[in-house]
Amino acid sequence: MLxxxxxxxxxxxxxxxxxxxxxxxxxxxxxxxxxxxxxxSTTIKAxxxxxxxxxxVKFGGEELLGHKTYAIAHKGLGYVPENRDIFPTLxxxxxxxxxxxxxxxxxxxxxxxxxxxxxxxxxxxxxLAGVLSGGEQQMLTxxxxxxxxxxxxxxxxxxxxLAPKIVEQVANLFQEIRRRGVSILLVEQKLAIALDIxxxxxxxxxxxxxxxxxxxxxRGNAAMxxxxxxx
Numbered sequence: 669m670l671x672x673x674x675x676x677x678x679x680x681x682x683x684x685x686x687x688x689x690x691x692x693x694x695x696x697x698x699x700x701x702x703x704x705x706x707x708x709s710t711t712i713k714a715x716x717x718x719x720x721x722x723x724x725v726k727f728g729g730e731e732l733l734g735h736k737t738y739a740i741a742h743k744g745l746g747y748v749p750e751n752r753d754i755f756p757t758l759x760x761x762x763x764x765x766x767x768x769x770x771x772x773x774x775x776x777x778x779x780x781x782x783x784x785x786x787x788x789x790x791x792x793x794x795x796l797a798g799v800l801s802g803g804e805q806q807m808l809t810x811x812x813x814x815x816x817x818x819x820x821x822x823x824x825x826x827x828x829x830l831a832p833k834i835v836e837q838v839a840n841l842f843q844e845i846r847r848r849g850v851s852i853l854l855v856e857q858k859l860a861i862a863l864d865i866x867x868x869x870x871x872x873x874x875x876x877x878x879x880x881x882x883x884x885x886x887r888g889n890a891a892m893x894x895x896x897x898x899x
Contacts, residue, residue: 672724678721683875696867697854702872727744776848789808807837
């Protein structure tokens with residue numbers, strides 16, 4: 669579904685990504701791991717057309733490089749940023765409605781689905797998003813992206829700062845996303861979550877992919893974890 673080849677990305681004159689290669693298949697959960705500052709978030713932003721880059725990014729066989737971010741989103745790619753980009757002066761309900769896109773077929777997700785998964789959002793449906801807690805804003809950002817009915821959703825550090833109970837709810841939502849036929853590319857700092865829910869994993873170091881494998885390969889490779897993952 670998603671195929672990234674020889675991807676280089678730049679912030680001004682700074683060369684951040686150096687030939688990144690990765691892929692995500694239909695119905696897969698794939699995690700992108702690594703320490704802070706190695707280029708994980710930049711990889712997702714490059715795929716979404718948000719940074720200067722070169723190489724190849726194909727989605728469903730179609731080249732994305734050179735397209736505007738909004739056009740990439742309309743092709744079926746969803747993006748959940750780390751900074752929880754909600755609309756603070758709009759209500760929870762209004763934020764969800766803004767995530768909807770016109771579709772030829774019935775969408776996979778409705779607001780009722782979001783409220784069922786996260787009852788707290790239903791309780792606060794008419795509350796301004798700007799006064800929500802950090803955890804509630806993270807829920808809202810993820811749910812608003814799903815309202816756009818993406819075929820693949822890229823999620824950047826979704827459990828950062830969340831209480832353990834909410835982390836469990838988010839992990840359950842990932843499994844439900846996959847059950848509904850949506851692929852996930854996950855940037856996650858919590859190794860245990862990535863190992864539990866992913867089919868495959870990539871590890872980044874210094875702007876490059878330094879390891880690719882299954883969760884069992886990461887569990888069984890203490891040297892790799894110590895060099896590239898453990899703080």
